[in-house]
Amino acid sequence: MSFVFYLIAALTLAGGLAAVLLRNTVHCALALTVAFAGLALLFLGLDAQFAGFAQILIYIGAVAILVVFAILLTRSSETMQEGVFSKSWFAGLVIAAGVFAVLGWAVLESAHALPFETAAPRVTVRDIGNALVGRYVLPLEIVALLLTAATIGAVIVALHEKERAR
Amino acid sequence: MAAASISVTLDQIFVLLRDWLVHFLPAALRPFASVVLGVVAIVAVFPGLFALTTVFERKGLGRMQNRLGPNRVGPFGFFQPIADGIKSLTKEDVIPFRADAAVHFLAPLVLVVAVFMGFAVLPVGRNMVLVDMDAGLLFFFAMGASTELSVFMAGWSSRNKYSILGAMRAVGQMISYEVPLLLSSVAVVMITGSLSLTKIVAAQNQYTGIFPHWYVFTPWGFAAFLMFAIAATAETNRTPFDLPEGESELVAGYFTEYSGFKFALFFLGEYLGMFSISGLGATLFFGGWSAPLSFLNVIPSWIWFFAKVMAAIFVFIWMRGTLPRLRQDQLMNFAWKFVLPFTLLDLMVTALWRFMGEGWARWVVCTAILAGAYVLMGRTAMQQKKFGPRSYRYAE
Amino acid sequence: MLGEGIIKGMLETAKNFAGSFVSADRLTTVEYPEQRIPTAENARVFPFLVYDGAGWEAGLRCVACQICEKECPPKCIYIEKSKDKKPDFVGKMQIYPVRFDIDISVCMSCQICVEVCPFEAIKMDTQFELATDDRFGGLLMDRQQLAKSNEYYHSIHPAEAAEVDARLAQEKTAAEAKAKAAAEAAAAKAAADAAKAAAAKPETPAAGGN
Incomplete structure (x- = not known):
């Protein structure tokens, strides 16, 4: 178990370091996904299936793609000639x-603050769901509202550009 | 009694075979070995199915166009995939001079690995699932989401305008349709109360009289299935959503710059994606491995599963033989302005179904809401020409 | 209603799918090496050289005038003239090609060589199964490979060949008539000359006669 843990931890750290140190921005983004995958594996190693899969689904499936899209759409993905350090x-x-x-x-x-536990508590998806719509329903709703506002904002930004182009 | 026991043995033949093979090993190795055997079975069966599907697809498309299709290699052309395989193995593996060699090499591997992982949670028969996960559905979608990255890697690393255009289209399309795909499955999860695919199948494997409790036979399930089917077609880049690899405009889309065996790997990944999403559709809405009528349970469960998958594949081929390709803006409008709102409405209806309790009232109410919404949304959308007949903005 | 057209289209393809198994005349496929569609009369692939009579070398109509070589747009024809002469179909002595090569990997089947040939010596063939594993030598046709009999020409383009034959026959009779007229004229001239000579020197033959 601990050997697997160290292996995954090394992979995650290597991915994170590569994301910072590589010159080509797209390579950086891809290295970042390696770090995300490593984190997901760590979650799975802790028997937290929901967190692990949600990590893959959201971070690799959406965030990494978003990062890559942003790189491609905003500026050239070519390697920068001067150093990677910004001013x-x-x-x-x-x-x-x-x-x-x-x-x-x-x-x-x-x-x-927390009591010391020898074994990780078994948390099923059902428990997570119950907690989300029970005890933590207010934070959930606030986050949902925030995301909705962000989405509407994005739509408005896109609409504005379209009208100006006409 | 003897017939029943034979049917049970046939039903469980692969499980029994696995256990028999594993019992030769020391006890410590047995769990590991049975998992390995399961993986070997998946890796052997689905590519075999892929080979068969390619020839069936070409013959079926031919028949739809009143042609014969391939019939030269072997009896009725059924050895065509072998010839194709030898061809792609012996072809030169060309990597473009300007390409990013490492990413170019990794892309097909990531795709095939991610697609294969999806099969791990699909129950292909009674007691026949590689890993029975508590969050199996989530795992499946997590793996499906990882394929987007490989598509992007392939398109970006090739340094080819067709590749990058194909990749952008593919990723945009996959993200857009992943939302309705997930949400239409959530309807099933809401009713079953579990993300485990085996539990979803078990919930549908009940019969009233001789008729099964498949979710597709409920109003919300039928609507969710329709939306799921549309999203799944888009997710697997099949016609009419095959813009990312539209031959007439983008050569081969994101894998334009691949040749030989890597090209074959992309092809394999695409078909495996079709199988896995068909398998998921069958599991969620058509009762997975359960028989369509209660007395047909004598036929082994895995036959039912594969029959359902192949039926779905036939529909994929049928659609490819029929429908023209959409335009990018039509595709996006359809995803965000029709499929997504309708899926959200279906979620509401599912909740209603859940809380209205048994009885005929919920059938009437749910059907009325969904049918009314479908007609209304369809009509307004057609009037606004969002996805009706094509209008040419620049050609008029 | 939304989706109506899709269902209609799907039914159409389903009808085709099922129908193709039921009625064979729906299928448009011709299984080529075993089944063939006869080529159209005006089909053309690559040029060939026509010869008359039995021997291809003696009967070749080509007189190596090199017009086709000059007119050929992709320059796929190569001709070498002979030093000696041989009689053509009307019996006139003509030079002939000692080499006549067509590179069919270059030829674009435009038929311009046929249009420009004044001797009806080059025509278009309908033979299209010319695949070879030798892409240089195998696709370079020499004059023996190119030579095909007039009967073969009749068999592939009957109407056109009949027309050509009629024209050639006409030419031949015209040439014969001309030759005859020339011969008569020559004979008459010879006779006139003889008479003239006789008139100019009446005593010589007489003297000779004496």
Whole structure:
């Protein structure tokens, strides 16, 4: 088990690193999907089927495709001649470090907050569904509203462009 | 009694065969070995079916056009796929000079692997499923979504305008139709209360008198099946939704720059996609491996499953022989302005069906809502010429 | 209603599908090597050279005038003239081709060589099964391969060949009449000359006679 875990973890990390370090942006996007797939496998390794498959369905099936589309539609996917570092790399570094610190803090804190469990709890899809429409129905609705607003916004942006072209 | 036991043995013959083969091994290896045998069976059976389908398709299309179709290689031309296979194996494997060699190489592999994975959760017969997952349906769709990426990889890495156009069309189309595909399956999940495909089949494997409880025989199920069939046709890039590989405009679409065995792999992936989506359709709406009439259960369950899959394949071929290709804007309008709203309405109706309880009232109400909506939406859409007769914006 | 047209179309193809198994005359397929459609009278593939009589070399109508070689748009004809002469169909002495090659991998079947030939020597063939595994030598036809008898020409294009034969016969009779007239004229001229000579020198023969 632990060997498989390390293998998948190495794959995920390699994918993530390649996504940051490769020069060709499309290659970066593809490497990112490797990282997503690794994460999905990690979820599956923890017996969290729903999370794992949702990860593949949403991140590989939709987000990665979206990223790739965005790259293709906005600018050339050719390799950049100058380095991959942008001019504002320092600001980026600070933000990334900040996010990482917050996440790390949250993870470390939660270890104390939750009771220690020897085995992962068995969560079926039904449980997840019940939790989503029961206890967490308000966050779910808020997210749904947000996404609807975003979709309408996207449609309006597209419509505007069409009218201007006429 | 003897006849019944023979029928049960035939029904379970592959399971028994697997168990018999596995019992030679030490106990520790047995679960692993039985999974391997299942994988071998899938990898052997479905490509074989693919070979048969190619020749049936060409002969069937020929008959629809009053031709004979291939009839030279072997008896009635049935060895044609062997000749095709040898041809594609001996062809030169050309990689374009400007292509991204690594991605170009990986694309067909990712496609075939992802498509094969989908078969893992399909119950092809009673007790005949490779992995009985709690979230089997989700797994199936996750694998289906991964094929989009391979299509993009193939199109992008070829550095060819036809390839990239084909890939863009394919990905746009697959994303658009994946939404109704998922939502129409959700209707089934709402009634069954499970994402497990074996449980979905078990829920339909009941009979009132001699008639089965297949979901396609309910108003919401029939509507969901129609939407599922439309979305599945688009998802597998079959006519009339074959824009991504429209021969007359894009050579071969995203796999234009592939030759030899890699081309064959794309072809295989496409047909396997057809089989798996047909199998899923049969599982969700036509009771999977269950017999159409209760007394026909003496015939082995796996025969019923494959019969249903082949019937679906015949409909695919039939549509290919009949319908012309859509235009890209018609395709998108159809997905977002007709299929998706109708699927959402069907979800509502399914909920209504669920909570109206037994009785004839829900049949009348659900049928009336769905039929009324279909006629209304169809009529307004036809009037607005959204997907009615073609109108030529630039040629007038 | 939406979908009506699709159902109508599907029924149509279904009718074709079922019908093709029931009635054989629905099927348009001709299973080629075993079954053949006779070629149309005006079918044309590649040119051939016509010869009269039994021997192809002696009877070749071509006089190596090289008009076809010059007119050929893709330049697929190659002709070498002979040094000596042989009689043509009217008996006139003509040069003949010692080499006449057509590269049928280049020929585009335009029939211009046939149109320009003043001697009815080159015509279009209907033979189309010319596939070979030797793409250079196998597709370069020399004059022996190209030579086909006039009877063969009659068999593939009967009407056209009859017309050509009539024209040639007319030409031949005209030529014979001309030759006869020329011969008569020559004879008359010879006679006149003789008479003239006799008149100019009456004493010589007389002297000779004496």
